[in-house]
Amino acid sequence: MFHSIRQGSCAISIMASVLATCIGQSPAYASTLSDVQKRGVLNCGVNPALPGFSTKSASGEWSGFDVDFCKAVAAAIFSDASKVSYVPLTATARFDALQKGSIDILSRNSTWTLEREGALGLLFAGVTYHDGQSFMVVRKPEVTSALELNGAKICVQAATTSQRNLADFFKTNSMQYQEVIVQDAAEAMLAITAARCDVFTADQSALYAERLNLTGQKDVIILPDVISKEPLGPATRSDDTGWFNIIKWVNFALINAEELGITQATADAAIQSKRPDVLRFVGADGALGRSIGLDEKWAINAVRAVGNYGEIFARNVGVKSRLAIPRGLNELWSTGGILFAPPLQ
Amino acid sequence: MHVKAYSGRKKLNLRAAVAFGLFSLANGSLAFAQAPTPFAAQETMDIGDEPGRISTEEVVIEDGPYKRQLVSFRSSEPAGTIVIHTSERFLYLVLGNNRALRYGIGVGRDGFQWSGLVKVTRKAEWPDWTPPPEMIARQPYLPRFMAGGPGNPMGARAHYLGSTVYRIHGTNQPETIGHAVSSGCFRLANGDVIDLYSRVAVGAKVIIRHAATL
Numbered sequence: 001m002f003h004s005i006r007q008g009s010c011a012i013s014i015m016a017s018v019l020a021t022c023i024g025q026s027p028a029y030a031s032t033l034s035d036v037q038k039r040g041v042l043n044c045g046v047n048p049a050l051p052g053f054s055t056k057s058a059s060g061e062w063s064g065f066d067v068d069f070c071k072a073v074a075a076a077i078f079s080d081a082s083k084v085s086y087v088p089l090t091a092t093a094r095f096d097a098l099q100k101g102s103i104d105i106l107s108r109n110s111t112w113t114l115e116r117e118g119a120l121g122l123l124f125a126g127v128t129y130h131d132g133q134s135f136m137v138v139r140k141p142e143v144t145s146a147l148e149l150n151g152a153k154i155c156v157q158a159a160t161t162s163q164r165n166l167a168d169f170f171k172t173n174s175m176q177y178q179e180v181i182v183q184d185a186a187e188a189m190l191a192i193t194a195a196r197c198d199v200f201t202a203d204q205s206a207l208y209a210e211r212l213n214l215t216g217q218k219d220v221i222i223l224p225d226v227i228s229k230e231p232l233g234p235a236t237r238s239d240d241t242g243w244f245n246i247i248k249w250v251n252f253a254l255i256n257a258e259e260l261g262i263t264q265a266t267a268d269a270a271i272q273s274k275r276p277d278v279l280r281f282v283g284a285d286g287a288l289g290r291s292i293g294l295d296e297k298w299a300i301n302a303v304r305a306v307g308n309y310g311e312i313f314a315r316n317v318g319v320k321s322r323l324a325i326p327r328g329l330n331e332l333w334s335t336g337g338i339l340f341a342p343p344l345q
Numbered sequence: 346m347h348v349k350a351y352s353g354r355k356k357l358n359l360r361a362a363v364a365f366g367l368f369s370l371a372n373g374s375l376a377f378a379q380a381p382t383p384f385a386a387q388e389t390m391d392i393g394d395e396p397g398r399i400s401t402e403e404v405v406i407e408d409g410p411y412k413r414q415l416v417s418f419r420s421s422e423p424a425g426t427i428v429i430h431t432s433e434r435f436l437y438l439v440l441g442n443n444r445a446l447r448y449g450i451g452v453g454r455d456g457f458q459w460s461g462l463v464k465v466t467r468k469a470e471w472p473d474w475t476p477p478p479e480m481i482a483r484q485p486y487l488p489r490f491m492a493g494g495p496g497n498p499m500g501a502r503a504h505y506l507g508s509t510v511y512r513i514h515g516t517n518q519p520e521t522i523g524h525a526v527s528s529g530c531f532r533l534a535n536g537d538v539i540d541l542y543s544r545v546a547v548g549a550k551v552i553i554r555h556a557a558t559l
Contacts, residue, residue, distance in 0.1 A: 144415055144444075224417035224444050261557030273559040319410040319433070319523075326410070326447065327433075328417040335430060335554060336418045336437070336445075 032236075032243035033077070033293050036104055041083045044070035045103035048088035051209050052317040052325075053109050062086045065316040066107040068306040069128060069234055069251070073105065075305035076250050076298040095120050098237060105247055106235045109205075116235070123238045124231075125247040130329040130338065132226030133165050134204040138192050138217055146225040150175040155188040155197035157181075161228070166201050169227045189213050203230055205317065208325045224328065245292050253299040255341035256281065257308035259332055264307040267300055280344055288344055299344065309339070403501065404519045405536030411449020411523050413537050418445035425549050427465075427513070429531060431458050432556035434523050436513070436531060438544060446544070448537050450513075451521045453529040460555035463507035465547050469493075472503040477510055480528055501535040502542040506551055513551075514538060 036042050046066055047054040054064040062084075071081035087103050098106045099121060109131075110116070112124040135154075137143050146169070156163045158181045170177050180197040182188045188200045189210060200207065207222050214220055234251065236244045257263070260278055262270045271282050283289055283296030290296065306312055313330060314320045331337025406412045411434070420428065424441040431452045437445040452458060471493035481487055491497050500515015513531045515538040516522070522534055533541060 221415070224415050226417065259557065261559055266559055270559050275559065278559055324410040326414070326416040329419075331418075336420055336428070338419070 032104055032240045033246065036077060040078075041085045042070060042074045042077065042105070043085050043087055043103045044073070045087045045089045045094055045097050045106040045108055046070065047108045048090070050109060051212075052205070052321055052323045054088075054107075056086075056088070063316070065129065065312060066109060066234075068312045068316065069107045070105070072254060072302040072306050072312075073247060073250050075301045076246070076253075076294055079295075079297065079301045081305035095122065095235075098122060098235060101237070104236075104243070109232045110235055112231045112233050112235075117238070121238045122235045123241075123244050124233045124235050125244060126251040127231040127233045127339075128251060129205070129232040131203050131205050131230035131232055132329075133162055133201060133228040133230070134207055134226050135223045136192075136200045136202075136207045136211065137221045137223060138198050138200075138214070139195075139219055140198060141219040141221065143221065143223070146223055146227065147173060147175075149177065149199060151177065152199045153178040153180055153197040154199040154201055155180045155182050155191050156201050157185070157188070158183060160202075162202055165228045185210050186213075193217070204328075205323075205325060208317075208323045212322060224326075226329070242293060246294065249292055249344075250298075250302055252341035253281070253302055253344065254306075254309040254312065255332070255339055256344055257299070257303045258310040259334065259341070262300070262303055262308060264303060264305075264311055267304040270300065277343070403536035403539060404534045405540075406449050406519065406522055406534050409449075413446060413448050413540060415440075416445055416447045417443055418447070419443050420445070422550065422552070425544075425546060427545065427549060427551045429513075429551065429553045431460065431553060434525075436533070436541070438541065448533050448541060449522045451516065451523065451527055451532040452525050453527050454525045457527065457529040458525070458555055459511075459529055460553045463509065463551050463553070465504045465513075465545060465549045465551060466507055467505040468542060468545070468547055469503045469505070470542075471497070471501060472499045472512075472514065473497070474499045500532065500538055502538045504542070504545060504551075513541070 046062065049055055050064070052064060054062065054066045056062050067086065070084045070086065074084045075081040087097065089097050089108060094106055094108055094110065095116070097103050109129070112127065116122050117124065135146050135149065137149070143149065154166065154177050156166050156179060166177070166179070180191060182191055185202065185206065188197070191197045192200060192214065193216070200210070202210070204222065204226060211220055211222065234247055236247050238244070260281060262278065262281060270278050271284060273279060273282070280288060282300045283298070287296050289298040307315070313327060317323045317325045318327065327337055329338050331339060333340040418437055418439065420426070420439050422428065422439050424439055426439040428437040428439060428445070429435070429450070430437070434450055434452055436448045436450045438448070439445050473493045474491040474497050475489070476487045481489070493499065496517055498517050499512070500517060503512045503514040505512055511529050511531070513533070515535040516532040519534040521532065
């Protein structure tokens with residue numbers, strides 16, 4: 001409602017903001033979008049360096065799975081994916097930065113948990129990547145399941161949730177293992193090479209990244225088993241549901257685009273489509289974008305900038321990247337995964 | 346669709362110690378489909394006759410995303426079902442318990458991709474190749490017949506799909522795995538198609554999924 005009054009015009013926008021304040025909404029409400037539009041740039045909190053997810057090149061260009069989400073949001077708002085200011089944040093600083101307003105969204109491989117929404121005043125806008133703890137197995141090509149790891153020597157990082165999950169999993173399944181504590185992943189790779197352990201357990205995305213460092217080893221398997229849930233996604237402050245909706249629906253739009261067959265390359269062709277659901281997506285039929293304060297081309301602009309979900313995944317962490325992570329749970333619900341987005345209607 | 350019959354000749358491939366540099370007929374042609382062979386003319390296979398056929402020199406995809414690997418795959422299809430995702434260039438062999446063996450494949454080039462539900466109606470080792478007339482019409486330089494063997498684009502094994510001209514087969518050009526180059530067949534590296542062949546039964550359901558079109 002509020003956003004539909006405001007669309008396009010700065011003067012009306014200010015009036016509407018005043019109105020919003022008068023009718024008792026907190027100043028933060030509905031201000032993030034207008035702040036971002038006035039500023040002309042989206043402040044996006046990202047990981048300083050995580051291969052595949054967020055990295056900065058020598059020339060200062062940011063790229064990665066989480067970075068592409070920032071670009072998609074900027075494209076949906078400004079029709080221009082370059083209007084992003086990336087704010088690299090450590091794990092400890094990330095939620096503070098969001099609460100204080102120094103970033104508009106946090107797109108930094110953060111796990112969606114109850115505590116973070118309940119105690120920190122954040123809202124997770126959805127899941128962009130279903131991660132989970134898994135096992136990398138070396139020198140045992142016959143192993144096909146984590147249930148066959150009885151008696152294995154397993155490297156695990158000290159004082160992590162992985163260590164606890166590992167203990168729980170083996171206890172639950174009445175199996176024994178020999179724990180080999182390492183300080184970090186690099187030490188784990190050394191331990192594997194030296195045969196101090198044959199298995200390394202960590203989040204699956206990290207295992208694929210570390211596997212790149214094991215080029216000399218044959219028979220390296222990353223098991224499809226996942227023993228914990230690590231749903232990663234973008235977060236916003238909880239006091240601005242209008243903004244939260246925008247972030248949430250940009251994510252849904254990228255997933256729906258893949259389901260509809262709309263790609264970066266076919267974005268122009270999509271406008272000529274005869275299919276009603278494709279036409280709704282490109283904004284030619286109806287004005288869904290305006291209902292969340294954006295223009296009617298918001299969704300197709302996001303896809304034009306970074307591609308659909310499948311393209312983003314493939315380019316950064318999937319088949320077209322060095323990580324080559326299988327889609328797994330991150331396949332669409334219709335093709336063997338659990339990725340599901342409500343319809344753009 | 347034209348059906349060409351020929352008497353399948355049994356290829357005893359002690360030449361299975363394959364030289365994959367042998368792109369004897371390649372000359373840029375990347376399109377392979379095979380005419381269906383009527384069952385009357387089936388190759389007879391005698392496993393006992395074939396010592397040494399599965400050579401350690403058979404090419405498999407050894408690294409990267411197209412390497413054969415166990416992946417998480419949720420499916421209500423029974424174990425043994427093949428699910429092909431054309432746009433991803435993957436073939437999944439459903440194993441049950443939310444997992445599948447995933448193989449990298451080459452698929453039909455634009456205009457030659459298809460989707461559907463078929464069954465494996467026949468399996469053959471080192472199949473002969475008889476390009477169907479429509480393929481000859483498009484690519485007149487192709488041979489009219491080629492006996493099965495290491496230089497044959499059909500590769501080491503073929504799984505015949507329903508009554509179509511399409512196959513899941515091997516290849517003499519493993520570098521085309523991951524690409525859209527065929528006339529609608531699905532190709533695997535020879536070592537991988539041999540592995541698949543050993544796990545798939547005649548009668549297995551094959552689901553071919555293609556990305557939505559605009």
